[in-house]
Amino acid sequence: MKIYRYSMRSLAGDYVRSGTGLAVGVGVLLSVPPSPAIIGIFGSVVVLFGFFALRTVQRQLLKVAVSDEEICNASIRTRTLSWNDLERFKLRYFGTRRDNRSSGGFMQLTLKGGGTSLTFESSLVGFDYIAWRASKAARENGLSMDPTSAGNLLAIGLDADGETPQPS
16 A cells, blocks of 8 residues: 655645735735725635635645555545546646646546545645556546546556556
């Protein structure tokens, strides 16, 4: 069994962004005379960046365990997906510029089956291995892969139709 986590380095930017947003929102609420418009606008900013901060904390606490039989996602709650139950594999790319993957962006892997849905971002240490293992399970289960997911697998050096060696 292999265990993976998001590195603190990959989460640092999210912590800075959420802290800055919370500081601005709370700072304005505390320094400006209250009015319905100010409370509505900057209260929404505080709520939005508060949720973003909680999501970042959840990702920091997340542990992903991968074995030959299943993948387990443990954070605030634990969810397990058996590779035999995998019904859907989706790998999407979200970039800052269209058609230019070198300019930034990230991939998101979504796995569904057996009443469980798991989503991982490419900043997760071991993401390539998880994508490889999930694509192997998809092949073994006879799932057809959509062209976008197959293309994104190729972009990270994995062949959806063939036996790509296990990433290191």
